[in-house]
Amino acid sequence: MSQYYELASNPVENYATDVSWNTGGSLIAAVGSAGGVYIIETSTQLFDQVSTLTGSLSSVDWHPTENRFTVGGVTSDGSALIETVIPLGNLTGTITLPSRTPGTAAYAVLLSVKLADSGGALVSEHSPTTDVNGYFTLQDLPQGTYGVWLKHAQSLAIMPSVNLDAPAVSLDFGTLAMGDANDSNQINMVDFSILGAAFGTSSGQPGYNADADFTGDSSVGISDFSLLAYSFGLVGAPPPAGGTGAPEMRVMETWNRRGCASSPAPTAAASPPG
Ligand SMILES: [Ca+2]
Numbered sequence: 001m002s003q004y005y006e007l008a009s010n011p012v013e014n015y016a017t018d019v020s021w022n023t024g025g026s027l028i029a030a031v032g033s034a035g036g037v038y039i040i041e042t043s044t045q046l047f048d049q050v051s052t053l054t055g056s057l058s059s060v061d062w063h064p065t066e067n068r069f070t071v072g073g074v075t076s077d078g079s080a081l082i083e084t085v086i087p088l089g090n091l092t093g094t095i096t097l098p099s100r101t102p103g104t105a106a107y108a109v110l111l112s113v114k115l116a117d118s119g120g121a122l123v124s125e126h127s128p129t130t131d132v133n134g135y136f137t138l139q140d141l142p143q144g145t146y147g148v149w150l151k152h153a154q155s156l157a158i159m160p161s162v163n164l165d166a167p168a169v170s171l172d173f174g175t176l177a178m179g180d181a182n183d184s185n186q187i188n189m190v191d192f193s194i195l196g197a198a199f200g201t202s203s204g205q206p207g208y209n210a211d212a213d214f215t216g217d218s219s220v221g222i223s224d225f226s227l228l229a230y231s232f233g234l235v236g237a238p239p240p241a242g243g244t245g246a247p248e249m250r251v252m253e254t255w256n257r258r259g260c261a262s263s264p265a266p267t268a269a270a271s272p273p274g
């Protein structure tokens, strides 16, 4: 029995002239007679068009140890072409906010997200806002394995690791520990004092301080105290230190210079019986 992946969304008549598997076989890169470079996820058969090069691309080879591949061929203007392509991926994250109701405005919050490489150095910084169900997406991240440091201004930071060696990856960050009124990444007496000074007030009243409203209901009360007390004495994950992530950022710039559009949403590939 055989199976094949049809590049159904390709807007031009095209056929694959070469394919190459990455190390481990989780991804396939394919190039076509009319240009276009595709990444196919082996397990799901989802694919992304990762380049809109036009011409006749005749070869593709994954680098044996690094997450990149090289494309060779002739472009539509007749130039010989050798390009290195780093696949980009999207990360969709979800958070849970205690004592808030999904589907309400209190669930749409600004987050600080920082990617760290395997050595703990900062790669990139992001400021996504979640939707009302706690979801956010970071687009066009260079693939690889990262620590993802995530903090809400009133929560302790967490830093799970994620493997982005796929066009679209999801990560559940779990429930945030709320109670950090001064955004210090520690929940201690300082936060308790801020909450105490505003206790019993609502938005618009004297003494109200939104920094102590951990539940997002525009008032400071017992439910906010409960969240603070639950995590009192805890410290969040330290943020990635230093580094500008130069190698990764160069990849992004190269990508942009080449005029490659961001990857479209993965589309289920047809797989007729073969
Ligand atoms: Ca604090």
Ligand SMILES: [Ca+2]
Pocket (backbone or CB within 6 Å): 212, 213, 214, 215, 216, 217, 218, 219, 220, 221, 223, 224
């Ligand atoms: Ca509150």
